Amino acid sequence: xxxxxxxxxxxxxxxxxxxxxxxxxxxxxxxxxxxxxxxxxxxxxxxxxxxxxxxxxxxxxxxxxxxxxxxxxxxxxxxxxxxxxxxxxxxxxxxxxxxxxxxxxxxxxxxxxxxxxxxxxxxxxxxxxxxxxxxxxxxxxxxxxxxxxxxxxxxxxxxxxxxxxxxxxxxxxxxxxxxx
Amino acid sequence: xxxxxxxxxxxxxxxxxxxxxxxxxxxxxxxxxxxxxxxxxxxxxxxxxxxxxxxxxxxxxxxxxxxxxxxxxxxxxxxxxxxxxxxxxxxxxxxxxxxxxxxxxxxxxxxxxxxxxxxxxxxxxxxxxxxxxxxxxxxxxxxxxxxxxxxxxxxxxxxxxxxxxxxxxxxxxxxxxxxxxxxxxxxxxxxxxxxxxxxxxxxxxxxxxxxxxxxxxxxxxxxxxxxxxxxxxxxxxxxxxxxxxxxxxxxxxxxxxxxxxxxxxxxxxxxxxxxxxxxxxxxxxxxxxxxxxxxxxxxxxxxxxxxxxxxxxxxxxxxxxxxxxxxxxxxxxxxxxxxxxxxxxxxxxxxxxxxxxx
Numbered sequence: 001x002x003x004x005x006x007x008x009x010x011x012x013x014x015x016x017x018x019x020x021x022x023x024x025x026x027x028x029x030x031x032x033x034x035x036x037x038x039x040x041x042x043x044x045x046x047x048x049x050x051x052x053x054x055x056x057x058x059x060x061x062x063x064x065x066x067x068x069x070x071x072x073x074x075x076x077x078x079x080x081x082x083x084x085x086x087x088x089x090x091x092x093x094x095x096x097x098x099x100x101x102x103x104x105x106x107x108x109x110x111x112x113x114x115x116x117x118x119x120x121x122x123x124x125x126x127x128x129x130x131x132x133x134x135x136x137x138x139x140x141x142x143x144x145x146x147x148x149x150x151x152x153x154x155x156x157x158x159x160x161x162x163x164x165x166x167x168x169x170x171x172x173x174x175x176x177x178x179x180x
Numbered sequence: 181x182x183x184x185x186x187x188x189x190x191x192x193x194x195x196x197x198x199x200x201x202x203x204x205x206x207x208x209x210x211x212x213x214x215x216x217x218x219x220x221x222x223x224x225x226x227x228x229x230x231x232x233x234x235x236x237x238x239x240x241x242x243x244x245x246x247x248x249x250x251x252x253x254x255x256x257x258x259x260x261x262x263x264x265x266x267x268x269x270x271x272x273x274x275x276x277x278x279x280x281x282x283x284x285x286x287x288x289x290x291x292x293x294x295x296x297x298x299x300x301x302x303x304x305x306x307x308x309x310x311x312x313x314x315x316x317x318x319x320x321x322x323x324x325x326x327x328x329x330x331x332x333x334x335x336x337x338x339x340x341x342x343x344x345x346x347x348x349x350x351x352x353x354x355x356x357x358x359x360x361x362x363x364x365x366x367x368x369x370x371x372x373x374x375x376x377x378x379x380x381x382x383x384x385x386x387x388x389x390x391x392x393x394x395x396x397x398x399x400x401x402x403x404x405x406x407x408x409x410x411x412x413x414x415x416x417x418x419x420x421x422x423x424x425x426x427x428x429x430x431x432x433x434x435x436x437x438x439x440x441x442x443x444x445x446x447x448x449x450x451x452x453x454x455x456x457x458x459x460x461x462x463x464x465x466x467x468x469x470x471x472x473x474x475x476x477x478x479x480x481x482x483x484x485x486x487x488x489x490x491x492x493x494x495x496x497x498x499x500x501x502x503x504x505x506x507x508x509x510x511x512x513x514x515x516x517x518x519x520x521x522x523x524x525x526x527x528x529x530x531x532x533x534x535x536x537x538x
Binding site: 020023024027032033034035036037039059060061062063064065153 | 353447450
């Protein structure tokens with residue numbers, strides 16, 4: 001098994017953390033993992049992306065041209081990465097702020113209104129966990145309980161009181177994702 | 181059971197430094213290697229082992245602090261990225277001339293000039309051909325995984341003290357910033373003063389029961405300076421004889437060879453996977469030591485393969501050493517991207533097909 005994933009959006013959306021949680025969860029399942037950020041001068045508002053690879057075998061290149069799963073959280077990311085989903089692969093997008101829907105017909109496209117749902121529930125800060133929950137619903141690349149362990153590992157201890165809210169967001173994310 | 185951690189190459193390097201029994205780190209922040217000092221500040225090794233972690237006022241100061249620490253026989257290190265390493269070159273030349281052991285990490289970014297913060301391998305010439313003035317060499321180790329960012333600290337110190345020579349770890353923004361699994365090396369205590377004196381009888385450890393030890397790179401008499409040069413060159417030949425390290429990847433049945441180091445070697449392994457799916461027999465020769473270079477291995481491969489392809493994040497630097505080794509007996513191609521752009525596995529394979537297989 002090898003899953004090649006890229007998550008892309010604005011800085012501040014929790015793109016890198018989402019990747020980190022996936023990587024930690026993969027590690028706990030005994031997988032080989034790489035987590036490679038585009039580490040440009042990304043701050044809140046700039047673009048950010050992270051490539052996560054989960055594999056049963058040693059991973060060669062941590063950077064790729066084509067991905068099994070592409071998650072895009074803003075229009076520039078959709079424009080850049082829609083063409084880089086492998087045929088038959090998965091594209092997940094949040095329609096918030098998007099000016100168009102994906103155009104490819106040879107891939108599986110999923111919509112997740114994570115921004116709107118998180119805002120309506122007063123959970124804007126756990127936005128990325130809604131997206132992660134949606135991703136795991138359509139392709140359970142790692143086990144849910146390992147994700148919670150991964151989250152615990154990647155969150156500083158002072159934030160551990162937020163774990164239940166994050167778990168709830170993740171479960172909700174699995175409910176609100178829909179296939180186009 | 182050994183604990184498997186997930187961390188960035190820069191973080192793994194910092195953890196390994198503390199565990200290696202390092203006496204002092206002197207640095208100045210620069211992307212993409214700032215996590216080295218950040219991690220050391222977080223670990224606070226001065227509380228546990230007494231290791232000094234100091235942010236100097238500049239890269240020039242940091243390398244001269246390393247020079248001084250090394251003269252005392254201490255295990256010292258510095259880290260920086262390309263523009264910062266350029267600033268250190270004078271100090272490195274002095275350290276090489278004075279024959280002192282130390283560890284320097286360069287997490288390369290795109291140049292020339294202040295360049296970009298994205299990954300590059302364009303400091304190959306600077307690292308293996310000199311960089312500073314005069315006839316000298318560093319021993320250059322090129323990690324290609326986060327695990328090697330940790331493992332090469334101990335190896336680097338071992339070689340540095342064995343040959344009384346500066347060792348450079350030549351990494352890049354990919355290896356520094358990427359998180360991967362790593363098993364950290366076990367803790368070694370810092371050496372006691374007695375152990376330092378026993379290991380480094382040449383060091384300035386206090387003139388007790390012996391003559392002066394003088395550390396200098398200055399010799400105004402040409403005969404003395406030539407003798408120093410002859411001694412250095414003999415040492416470099418010995419290093420070339422004994423310390424060549426490389427990884428062979430699917431070379432047994434290979435018709436073609438990618439030669440690549442660091443993160444480019446990872447990309448080439450991916451290209452091998454794509455090539456073999458098309459029935460093209462390719463392997464990778466990954467130099468682990470860039471000085472000494474695996475010249476003999478390449479010469480041996482040249483007798484049985486059809487061609488070589490050097491893949492680098494530069495305009496073509498290591499390829500010159502590949503060509504020198506092959507010496508015209510087989511075609512040698514080159515493909516690279518510059519300025520912080522990383523070549524893709526697809527591009528590497530395409531270049532092999534168009535330049536070598538044809």
